[in-house]
Amino acid sequence: MIEHILTVKVTEAVKALYQHDADLSQIQLQNTRKEFDGDITLVVFPFTKISRKSPEATATEIGEYLSLNLAEVESFNVIKGFLNIVVRKEYWLSFLSNNYLVEKFGFQDSRKKQPVVVEYSSPNTNKPLHLGHIRNNLLGFSLSRILQAAGHEVVKVNLVNDRGIHICKSMLAWQKWGNGETPESSGLKGDHLVGKYYVVFDKYFKEEVANLVAEGMNAEEASKKAPLILEAQQILQKWEAGDEDVISLWKKMNGWVYEGFAITYQTLGIEFDKTYYESKTYLLGKELVEKGVQQGVYIRRDDGSVWVDLNAEGLDEKLLLRSDGTSVYMTQDLGTAQQRYDEYNPEQLIYVVGNEQEYHFNVLKAVLKHLGCSWAESIYHLSYGMVELPAGKMKSREGTVVDADDLMQEMFDTSEAMARELGKIETFDNDEAHNLYRTIGLGALKYFILKVDPKKNMMFNPAESVDFNGNTGPFIQYTYARIKSVLRKAEDAGFEIMLSESKDTGFMPQEKELLKKLHDFPIIVSQAAGMHSPAVIANYAFELASEYNRFYHELTILKEENISSRGLRLSLSQFTSKVISNSLWLLGIEVPERM
């Protein structure tokens, strides 16, 4: 990579010219802006203190050194404090010929020994997945692929919250009002059926609370004393005691949910290497807490509850074990973190969890550090922002949640309607057409969500999400299909997709811009990995597709009579199609051969 070569040579230049060791952070290389002449620009302001000369003079001196001592440098120009470097076309040509057929261009082959463990999804089993989970799943899955491409071994894990009061509520409502309804008898997807009874529970529970309040009880007490909630708590206690009937109902209803989730995950194209269940992990962590008590880093109060004092870290006191000895959320998270550390010895433990749990993860790290777990620093909370709707926040109680299955179906329907309207599928058979609706619909949805910086809250506007023009997934997919069409025709015509040996082939501006964009890809992948951000990839993919469309529009490819030009453009096309499909693969988006 030319950036690397330049960095080394600039260091050398500064040493030779000014007898000074340049700090790596002082060497700022960036792509030359389009309005200026050049390929790569060195910002020379950081060196003016060392050179004791004007920015222009410094830039000129470094530029002269580079063009004398570096074969890749053809020429340079200086504008204010910016040294614009023109890289020889031989470099670009050899870069192109070395890479345009490389299947995994931009992806690292090497694998670090220690893996990165990425936890994402982590659903509750009392209701179906919704739009918020979709953002989580897409981020986690895409991040896993990005890290993999950046040379990490990645383990994708899911921790299913399959026990607790929430599922007991669904179980109770089903027992009381379900009349033995099953997914088969109702035709409902399992997770939707269980979710239905969660809603039923809530409805009758609210009635009870309202009645109690009408009898003069205050609202808070009423919500604790309502018969339904007491009954649900009884079920939870029976579950913990291993009551056979409760366990069997719990297994049955969770089974329905898993069947439903499996379908949703499959439709969404999301996978895991390993799935953990809280029913198996919720007791973990208690021993860790006991150990902490013995070490004196945690405090046991008179009522038996255990606390940690995090005031020194700027946090509060935090409960680690209830007075009755049972676990809280933090307890089991301590346990599962330790379990993962023991199991994988990971380089990094990543949790893809919404930003409402930032405090929780700060506490988790601090508590582990108190225990002397130095690996606590390897925990990274990918704290993503909320998904908002034009109408406001999603609230399950107000029925404003966007269901994951419904949303995907809408995307499929819209892409079908659009394809028909545009007359795109006349030569498609049924399977290919349906596959296309799926590919495009999912591409639109995934891109729409992933193009936004994970850390930020995002607005999900349904009308915009089904737009297939402009900065969208289908735009990028379309560019890919377009290239494939050109390549098929080239093959039919017997044109070779290859670079000619002749050295006098200069680049047209459109060719050069496209090639430079392709050249950026490996750096973009490592940036995305470092920033834990699929959005970096998404924005790049859009820029690349735009660049190709301009190239495609302004230059002829198949009708180009100069064979070496035609070969160059076909090579660039081939290369672009590969980089587009690799970029979209990193986002979990498929590409259609035709659309």
Place this chain on the structure above:
RNA sequence: GGCCUCGUAGCUCAGUGGAUAGAGCAGCAGCCUUCUAAGCUGCGGGUCAUAGGUUCGAAUCCUAUCGGGGUCACCA
């Protein structure tokens, strides 16, 4: 109230201390007898919330203020 976070074009978003702050959508005007028009080109649109500070240089870093969101449970 304490802590965290965000505020960039009418809307949705890029912009990791560097050049004249960019895209898409929406609006207007063009381009299909020529490789896929789900495309391309052009036009208009900005007090980067506000006020200070640091710096050769600030949308970006610091402080304060205003506004939005989150969080501060013997819930998860």
